[in-house]
Amino acid sequence: MHIAMIGTGYVGLVSGACFAEFGSTVTCVDRDAGKIERLRSGDIPIFEPGLDDLVARGVRSGRLRFTTDLPTAVSGADAVFLAVGTPSRRGDGHADLRFVEQAAIDVAKALSGYTVVVTKSTVPVGTGRRVAELIRDTNPEADVDVASNPEFLREGSAIGDFMRPDRVVIGCETARAQAVLRELYRPLFLMETPMVVTGLETAELTKYAANAFLATKITFINEIADLCDKLGADVQDIARGMGLDGRIGKKFLHAGPGYGGSCFPKDTLALARTAQDVGSPVRLVETVVQINDRRKGAMAGRIMAACGGSVRGKSIGVLGVAFKPNTDDMRDAPSLSIIPALQDAGATVKAFDPAAMHEAQSLLPDVEWCADPYAVAEGAHAVALVTEWNEFRGLDLERLGAPMRQRVFVDLRNVYRPEVVRAQGFAYTSIGRP
Numbered sequence: 262m263h264i265a266m267i268g269t270g271y272v273g274l275v276s277g278a279c280f281a282e283f284g285s286t287v288t289c290v291d292r293d294a295g296k297i298e299r300l301r302s303g304d305i306p307i308f309e310p311g312l313d314d315l316v317a318r319g320v321r322s323g324r325l326r327f328t329t330d331l332p333t334a335v336s337g338a339d340a341v342f343l344a345v346g347t348p349s350r351r352g353d354g355h356a357d358l359r360f361v362e363q364a365a366i367d368v369a370k371a372l373s374g375y376t377v378v379v380t381k382s383t384v385p386v387g388t389g390r391r392v393a394e395l396i397r398d399t400n401p402e403a404d405v406d407v408a409s410n411p412e413f414l415r416e417g418s419a420i421g422d423f424m425r426p427d428r429v430v431i432g433c434e435t436a437r438a439q440a441v442l443r444e445l446y447r448p449l450f451l452m453e454t455p456m457v458v459t460g461l462e463t464a465e466l467t468k469y470a471a472n473a474f475l476a477t478k479i480t481f482i483n484e485i486a487d488l489c490d491k492l493g494a495d496v497q498d499i500a501r502g503m504g505l506d507g508r509i510g511k512k513f514l515h516a517g518p519g520y521g522g523s524c525f526p527k528d529t530l531a532l533a534r535t536a537q538d539v540g541s542p543v544r545l546v547e548t549v550v551q552i553n554d555r556r557k558g559a560m561a562g563r564i565m566a567a568c569g570g571s572v573r574g575k576s577i578g579v580l581g582v583a584f585k586p587n588t589d590d591m592r593d594a595p596s597l598s599i600i601p602a603l604q605d606a607g608a609t610v611k612a613f614d615p616a617a618m619h620e621a622q623s624l625l626p627d628v629e630w631c632a633d634p635y636a637v638a639e640g641a642h643a644v645a646l647v648t649e650w651n652e653f654r655g656l657d658l659e660r661l662g663a664p665m666r667q668r669v670f671v672d673l674r675n676v677y678r679p680e681v682v683r684a685q686g687f688a689y690t691s692i693g694r695p
């Protein structure tokens with residue numbers, strides 16, 4: 262099978278490399294010539310564990326290629342995946358479909374022979390039909406089916422998620438298109454991965470429903486954590502007590518500074534807008550969006566409170582700026598709300614992140630970037646743990662505290678046991694724990 266993957270970002274690059282590993286021949290296309298150049302020279306433009314090896318293997322096997330030449334990639338393909346970005350449209354929160362529509366038109370011009378055009382990007386209901394219409398208008402002769410195959414991988418564990426997914430969702434309307442997609446995912450049949458084969462609209466909405474549900478789960482436990490702070494209860498134990506119930510499940514019950522990242526914020530908002538447009542508002546999701554936005558703003562207040570009510574003239578050390586560990590993705594990261602709020606309140610900020618500092622530099626000006634976690638503590642009035650990278654889990658607390666002006670530790674991810682940190686002479690606050 263020959264695949265053209267249009268868009269070589271987090272999803273396109275991982276999906277392309279994984280399909281090549283499954284045995285397909287994949288050409289990854291991007292309009293960003295710099296990115297393609299880097300990939301061709303063996304330099305992976307994003308941080309994703311294991312991706313460098315996988316890409317190198319694909320390239321060595323001759324089954325993975327990179328190009329800016331979309332027409333050539335598309336003309337020989339059995340399936341063309343659209344994996345371009347669908348960010349929030351400025352002003353109204355709808356998904357911005359500019360990149361998808363442009364890619365559909367570019368692809369349409371280059372189609373030859375029967376091809377399945379598959380939206381892998383997260384797209385609002387109706388986009389598959391719009392893509393089909395654009396292709397028909399641009400190239401009425403094209404022998405094409407349009408399908409939806411939303412992607413559920415998580416940054417940081419993207420390869421494992423793609424290779425061993427909980428399920429594959431396929432939205433399509435012809436047996437022919439279904440056969441192509443089943444063939445592409447055939448290696449997963451051996452592991453009996455469930456396939457949900459359905460219509461276009463259902464597949465598109467399934468992705469939004471799943472993300473909105475997970476965002477709701479996070480937001481729920483965050484509100485319970487705030488309640489714990491008032492009532493003297495422990496949210497970690499509550500999450501465990503709830504999560505062991507098989508109907509609830511343990512995952513996504515970690516209280517923290519609010520969800521961020523490249524998906525949940527934009528997808529919850531886009532779902533809410535779609536639902537409003539068709540007169541069937543999803544009020545629960547609208548509320549989740551509001552609560553989460555407020556929460557990210559409120560986290561700086563927690564750090565200020567831990568510093569005695571003000572950070573004016575104080576130095577704050579920040580551990581982690583990526584929206585979660587094992588990624589360099591800064592999109593909608595809580596640190597983007599927290600750090601500017603601290604700076605606006607008069608603090609100077611030093612920060613360290615194992616992978617995201619390069620990405621963060623232009624987004625967080627005036628931060629002093631440090632070489633390791635201990636350097637952020639030098640002269641600091643407080644250290645805040647914002648992203649729970651593994652390397653922050655076992656810090657030498659004595660070494661951290663020694664150069665601090667005062668030993669204040671704000672743990673926004675509940676990584677440490679309070680008694681352990683307090684035993685080292687720190688004033689320690691976390692989320693929803695006594």
Ligand code: NAD
Binds near residue numbers: 269346347360381416
């Ligand atoms: P990204 O911004 O990392 O990558 C998108 C790439 O598409 C960019 O490299 C861009 O240059 C390229 N591009 C845009 N228009 C193009 C065109 N016409 N031709 C060729 N290349 C083009 O985005 P991403 O994080 O990979 O997300 C892609 C889609 O997948 C989004 O809809 C997103 O919601 C969805 N998704 C993302 C994740 C995730 O964890 N990042 C997970 C599941 C689904």
